Amino acid sequence: MSTIAKALTIAGSDSGGGAGIQADLKTFHQHGVYGMSAITAITAQNTLGVAGVYPLPTEAVSQQMHEVLRDLGADAAKTGMLFNADIIRAVAEELKAFGLKKLVVDPVMIAKGGSKLLLDEAIVALKTELLPLAEVVTPNLPEAECLTGMRIETTDEMREAAKAIHAIGARNVLMKGGHMQGDVVVDILFDGTAFHEISHERIHTRHTHGTGCTFSAALTAELAKNTPLITAVEKANRFIFEAIKTAPQLGGGHGPTNHWAVVD
Template sequence: MGKIATALTIAGSDSGGGAGIQADLKTFHQLGVYGMSAITAVTAQNTLGVAGVYPLSVEAVSLQIREVLRDIGADAAKTGMLFDAAIISAVAEEVKAFGIQKLVVDPVMVAKGGAKLLLDEAIVALQKHLLPVSEVVTPNLPEAECLTGMQIRTPEDMREGARAIHALGVRNVLMKGGHLEGDVVVDMLFDGQAFYEISHERVQTRHTHGTGCTFSAALTAELAKGTPLVTAVEKANRFIFEAIKTAPQLGGGHGPTNHWAVIDE
């Protein structure tokens, strides 16, 4: 076996296993990447909703990141639920200190059931500290609205929102179009110069818990392996489509996607 690619997830723990570090680590493994984690918060949740959120201290989050990176290192990293401004600032400092170039930011703000997972003051910290050290940010449309203060209802709105987010300092913006209506879901990648559209058929299902985590984890895994960004986005898009289409039908609410999904290389 040659050198295996490594990826670090900095995110919350989902006791139901469909999102957060559980989804990230399962996706990393499925795509052939060695996964590591730094937990920012513990949640008590299932497919029906979030019953409790218990953040870790800033020191605990920073030390997890530091100990992993100073020994094993990471070819790529991603963030999920970061909870508050202090944790976001600390994560940004560790990313800069260790020179992580391939950072994927999934700006997790609200759970499927409506529970708030990012405090309001943390949005400013994410914009100011984390986005400028990130390779790509992957907001859905409600998250993009929070980041920009815009209303996003059309493909042209998506382009305008992508430009506004790019102006915050992130190198690439991947706007996920799942909240727009239509039988086809169109995502838009903006690199500051051009837009690339990636689309797939919409799957009608309630089993979509953790789709953002799983998609961004697949993207992180591909970047860790050295896949060019546009191709990495295309592969992550195919992975999440298959994961949703073959969801295991678990739980009485928004069930998880299938982290054993297989895509053609």
């Protein structure tokens, strides 16, 4: 019996390869984890923006998950772009049916270019159906504002938002501070009791497409390998820093990060 760690990504397809399941699978591989996928939607996009979003039938999403989990199983899973409430409910049902505990929820809502990747009516389902299943949720500041209705402009407000999201049901909340101003990026992990800050210098670049997907995939991979949460967050943070720092400079818009970045 193989002892390799296995991770499942439940997310949309990015035809440009910088985000979504493509970024997730490349990141899983780079971390030495066997990657599997359940595609929720197909997007037509490149570094300049999203030209089209085509959600899959809900049954197709459920069946992908069911077939993967009943045979291969998964040590951890992550969600990305889920698009609508029906897909969110279906994903939650499959996760509960198979008792998957190590779930990373990346609440993908808006693409870098501004295209909506989660319908407004799906936000309630995300909060009520999926967040209570999450081992950790990884919102950026605009996503956290959408989830909480709060304006977030300071680290103190990040902490308050983390408490509010934790109260929704997620066991741990990782607030990503990349949208905050300044030369230092501060992420804040809240475990329901204590706050842990992880900071690094800001890299000024337009090549940041898929950073949220790539970071959450690295975190998922580490959890699949039974890395303790705080250590997993720190490793994922270092990985995305190197991935941005060594981005391959592709495309004329928001280019992808480097999924071949060194894993420490």
